Amino acid sequence: MIRRRFNGTVDVLQLKDFATQLRRDSLRMVHHAGAGHIGGSLGLADFMAVLYGYAMEFDTENPDYINRDRIILSNGHTCPPWYAALARTGSIPLDELASFRKLGSRLQGHPARKSLPDFVETSSGPLGQGFSVANGIALSQRLKGNKTRVYCIIGDGESQEGQVWEAALTAAHYNLGSLTLFVNDNGLQIDGSTSEVMNVEPLDMKFASFGWNTRVIDGNDIESIVRELENIDPNQGKPTVIVGKTLMGKGVSFMENRSAWHGSWPDAEQLKTALREIGNSRYYTDFSITEAENV
Amino acid sequence: MFNTKMPMRDMFGKALLELGSKNSDVVVLTADLTDAIKTTLFSKAFPDRFFQMGIKESDMVGTAAGMAIDGLIPFVTTFAAFATSLANQSVRVSMGYNEANVKLTSSHGGICVGGDGATHQSFEDIALMRLIPGMTIVVPCDANEAYNATFSVAKYIGPVYLRLGRIPTPVITKLDDRFEIGHAKVLREGNDIAIVANGMMVAFALEAADALASDGIQARVINMHTVKPLDISVLKSAVDECSAIVTAEEHTIIGGLGGAVSEYIGSYNPIPIERVGVKDTFGESGWPDEILKKYGLTANDIANSARRVLTRKIGRSFS
Known part of the structure; x- marks a missing residue:
C-alpha cells in the first residue's frame, strides 16, 4: 500500500500513540540486546513517528517504489526507533526487532546497507558521513527529475565533525530544496554536555550563514514537527534544517537529560519502570520475545 | 626504448567524454582539480552531470556514494593522496561497506609528481585501498591502457580504485588491445x-x-x-x-x-x-x-x- 506524502488529516493523538510504541519498542530492543543507545533513541521517537506516520511517501509492499521519500539516519546509533518504525509500518517483520544487535541479524547495531538494502540507503556510524550521502541521493533524484524528498537526521554532537559542514556547503551550493536536515539536538554527548565538550551552538545561525532555511522547534512536540515539515517548500531552492530541541531519554524520568544514557541500556527492573512511565499504546501491542531468545 | 610518451590522465579524460555520450548515468565529481585530472572535456560536454565539489574530498566521496546508491555511475576524481588517505573513512564506509558503485579515480599516484614533494606523492594509496573489503584496484601501465581500463571500470559493478600517474610515461600497449579487470x-x-x-x-x-x-x-x-x-x-x-x-x-x-x-x-x-x-x-x-x-x-x-x-x-x- 502506498502511503502518500502529507496525506489526509493529521491525527496528532495517533501520531503520539505511534511515538509511544516506538519508545516501548526501542526500550525493549536495547534491553533484550543488552547494548545500544537508548538516550538519543527516545529523543528521536517523535520525529520518526511523524516521518513514518504522516510526512513520508513510501510503499509498504514495494521498497523500490520510485517516488519514495528517502531517510538517512546519519547518527546511526539512534537506529532503534527507526527499525521499530519499519516494523510498525509492515516493512520488516515485527518479531525481527528481537534480533537487534544479535549475530547474523539484519538489524545491526549501526544501520548496515549490506544487511538491509531495501531500507537502509547508507550504512552509518562514523559521524558526518550520512549527510554527504543524503546530498548525493538528492542530487541524483533531481538529475532524474524525481520530486522526492530526502530527510537526513544528525545529532548536535555529530556536528562537531568537519564533514557535516562540508556537506552543509554542498547542499546550499546546489540549492537542494528537497533536502531536510533534522538535528536531534539534545545538548548531550558521551563525555557530557555538548557545550562543555565542544560547543556547537548556535546551530541555527551557523546553518543560516551557510545559506540554509532554519527552524528551531521543540523536537519532541508532534504538532510542531508536523507544522514545520508541512511548511517546507521544496521548490524554494534552499535546503532546510530543523533544529529539534529534544530531551535525551525523553519519557523516562531517570534517563531524561543524562548523558550517561547515551550509550546505555536498562536492566530488567529499569525496563519495567521505564515502560510504565512511557505507558501503553492504544493501537499497538509489544513485539514478542520468545523464551529461547530471552537469555 | 619507447619513443612515445603520454600522460595516462589525458586518455582517461578522452574515455570519460566518450562514456558520457554513451551512458547518461555516468557523472563526474571533482574537488577543484578539473583540468589536473583531465575532466574538462566531460565538464564542457555534460555540465549537468559534472559536479564541482570544492576542496572537500570526504564529502565528495560520500556524495558520490549517494549518487551510486541511487543508480548513477559516479567517477570521483582527485589526487591519489587525497582520494585514498584524506577521504579514507568515506571510502571505507560510504563507498566500501555500502558496496557503492563508485569509481574512485586518482591521478598523481606514485612518486613522480614533479616538484610537489612528499605531501603530494602518494605511494601508499594502493595499500590503503587493498585493506577495504570488496575494493577492486586497477593500475594501468600507460595512456592506452588507462583509456581501455576506464571503460571496463565503468562497466564493472562495484567499488573501484583506478590509479593513474601524473607524468607522461612510455606508451607500450595499443588502443585496440583487450583489457579485462583481473586478467593480467x-x-x-x-x-x-x-x-x-x-x-x-x-x-x-x-x-x-x-x-x-x-x-x-x-x-x-x-x-x-x-x-x-x-x-x-x-x-x-x-x-x-x-x-x-x-x-x-x-x-x-x-x-x-x-x-x-x-x-x-x-x-x-x-x-x-x-x-x-x-x-x-x-x-x-x-x-x-x-x-x-x-x-x-x-x-x-x-x-x-x-x-x-x-x-x-x-x-x-x-x-
Missing part, C-alpha cells in the same frame, strides 16, 4: 625469472628484461594491472615455471603489488622474491628521472634485483 597480461615470455609489474614500471620491466636477455637470462614480464583481485592463475604459472620473482611498482614495497604477490607466494610456495618500489620512507621534491634513480625505481634496479633473486634461486652469482 604476459608481455614477454621467459622461464628464468618473472617480473611482475604494474603502472609505469611495466615499461622499465621490459627494459630490464632486454638487459637481462643480453646476459642470457630469459625474464617473463607480467603486467599485473589489477592488484585486487590478483590474477592468481597467471601468478601461479610464474611461480611454477620461473621459481623466482621480482615485483616492480611505483608504490611502497609494503602492502601494494609486492605485498600482495609476497602474501600469495608465502602461502603457496615460498620461492625467492625481491620487491622493487619505494622503501618505507616519505618522498621529496625533484624531477622524475632524479627521483626514480634516488628511490631505486629504474630498469637497472629491476635488473639488479632479478640477478640477486636468480642467485638465490640457483646458488651461483649473477651480479
Whole structure:
C-alpha cells in the first residue's frame, strides 16, 4: 500500500500513540540486546513517528517504489526507533526487532546497507558521513527529475565533525530544496554536555550563514514537527534544517537529560519502570520475545 | 626504448567524454582539480552531470556514494593522496561497506609528481585501498591502457580504485588491445625469472628484461594491472615455471603489488622474491628521472634485483 506524502488529516493523538510504541519498542530492543543507545533513541521517537506516520511517501509492499521519500539516519546509533518504525509500518517483520544487535541479524547495531538494502540507503556510524550521502541521493533524484524528498537526521554532537559542514556547503551550493536536515539536538554527548565538550551552538545561525532555511522547534512536540515539515517548500531552492530541541531519554524520568544514557541500556527492573512511565499504546501491542531468545 | 610518451590522465579524460555520450548515468565529481585530472572535456560536454565539489574530498566521496546508491555511475576524481588517505573513512564506509558503485579515480599516484614533494606523492594509496573489503584496484601501465581500463571500470559493478600517474610515461600497449579487470597480461615470455609489474614500471620491466636477455637470462614480464583481485592463475604459472620473482611498482614495497604477490607466494610456495618500489620512507621534491634513480625505481634496479633473486634461486652469482 502506498502511503502518500502529507496525506489526509493529521491525527496528532495517533501520531503520539505511534511515538509511544516506538519508545516501548526501542526500550525493549536495547534491553533484550543488552547494548545500544537508548538516550538519543527516545529523543528521536517523535520525529520518526511523524516521518513514518504522516510526512513520508513510501510503499509498504514495494521498497523500490520510485517516488519514495528517502531517510538517512546519519547518527546511526539512534537506529532503534527507526527499525521499530519499519516494523510498525509492515516493512520488516515485527518479531525481527528481537534480533537487534544479535549475530547474523539484519538489524545491526549501526544501520548496515549490506544487511538491509531495501531500507537502509547508507550504512552509518562514523559521524558526518550520512549527510554527504543524503546530498548525493538528492542530487541524483533531481538529475532524474524525481520530486522526492530526502530527510537526513544528525545529532548536535555529530556536528562537531568537519564533514557535516562540508556537506552543509554542498547542499546550499546546489540549492537542494528537497533536502531536510533534522538535528536531534539534545545538548548531550558521551563525555557530557555538548557545550562543555565542544560547543556547537548556535546551530541555527551557523546553518543560516551557510545559506540554509532554519527552524528551531521543540523536537519532541508532534504538532510542531508536523507544522514545520508541512511548511517546507521544496521548490524554494534552499535546503532546510530543523533544529529539534529534544530531551535525551525523553519519557523516562531517570534517563531524561543524562548523558550517561547515551550509550546505555536498562536492566530488567529499569525496563519495567521505564515502560510504565512511557505507558501503553492504544493501537499497538509489544513485539514478542520468545523464551529461547530471552537469555 | 619507447619513443612515445603520454600522460595516462589525458586518455582517461578522452574515455570519460566518450562514456558520457554513451551512458547518461555516468557523472563526474571533482574537488577543484578539473583540468589536473583531465575532466574538462566531460565538464564542457555534460555540465549537468559534472559536479564541482570544492576542496572537500570526504564529502565528495560520500556524495558520490549517494549518487551510486541511487543508480548513477559516479567517477570521483582527485589526487591519489587525497582520494585514498584524506577521504579514507568515506571510502571505507560510504563507498566500501555500502558496496557503492563508485569509481574512485586518482591521478598523481606514485612518486613522480614533479616538484610537489612528499605531501603530494602518494605511494601508499594502493595499500590503503587493498585493506577495504570488496575494493577492486586497477593500475594501468600507460595512456592506452588507462583509456581501455576506464571503460571496463565503468562497466564493472562495484567499488573501484583506478590509479593513474601524473607524468607522461612510455606508451607500450595499443588502443585496440583487450583489457579485462583481473586478467593480467604476459608481455614477454621467459622461464628464468618473472617480473611482475604494474603502472609505469611495466615499461622499465621490459627494459630490464632486454638487459637481462643480453646476459642470457630469459625474464617473463607480467603486467599485473589489477592488484585486487590478483590474477592468481597467471601468478601461479610464474611461480611454477620461473621459481623466482621480482615485483616492480611505483608504490611502497609494503602492502601494494609486492605485498600482495609476497602474501600469495608465502602461502603457496615460498620461492625467492625481491620487491622493487619505494622503501618505507616519505618522498621529496625533484624531477622524475632524479627521483626514480634516488628511490631505486629504474630498469637497472629491476635488473639488479632479478640477478640477486636468480642467485638465490640457483646458488651461483649473477651480479
